[in-house]
Amino acid sequence: MALTDEAITKIRAMIRSGELPPGARLPPEPQLAAQIGLSRSGVREAVKVLEAARVLDVRRGDGTYVTSLGPRLLLEGLGLAVELLRDDTLLEVMEVRRLLEPMATGLAAVRMSAEDLDALGKILEDMRSARDDAELLLQYDMEFHRTVVAATGNETLASVLEGLSTRTVRARVWRGLIEGNAAHITLAEHEAIYHALVARDQLLAQSTAMVHVNTSEAWLRAILSAG
Structure with missing residues (x-):
């Protein structure tokens, strides 16, 4: 060795x-x-x-x-590691997301192109149409946030957040939202993020993203507490 x-x-x-x-x-x-x-x-x-x-x-x-x-290549193993973390450590992952995701969303507010915003608006429409389909909602949720973070133009940041926001983690959050009949809450939060980005309001984009991550963390805590 x-x-x-x-x-x-x-x-x-x-x-x-x-x-x-x-x-x-x-x-x-x-x-x-x-x-x-x-x-x-x-x-x-x-x-x-x-x-x-x-x-x-x-x-x-x-x-x-x-x-x-490239960062995406070298950091792709992060997601695999997150998938193996124990429940208590997943909450630490959410804490890291709370530190990074709002800042990334604020950065996207001043960097997103008109085409990016159009694409995001279409994803939001798809989310509304799929409000009763948990699997589709999960798919559009991931696509929504991936589009926002990609618009920052920071590949390292995008790769880290992609690794921290794996499908498995998001699925657990969405399961809680669906079972708790609260999917409408997170849909409203996505709409708030979108409108802040359209307005190019960096501070508002950060704030709306922070609210959304806090909601996700709260539902994940509820799921983990319920076993």
């Missing part, structure tokens, strides 16, 4: 320094091992770890390449 860790550290250093930029092909294993002064087995295990982390792309019969290193 020590040799593998050292190999990982040295390969990452080569990537950070620009010696191996995104898209670059790594030297063959024997050459890379000699270059960094470690065994081939250590290099081989390091490559496996970095491939799992989406830093490297191993193409059978072709070679090993540095990926694009």
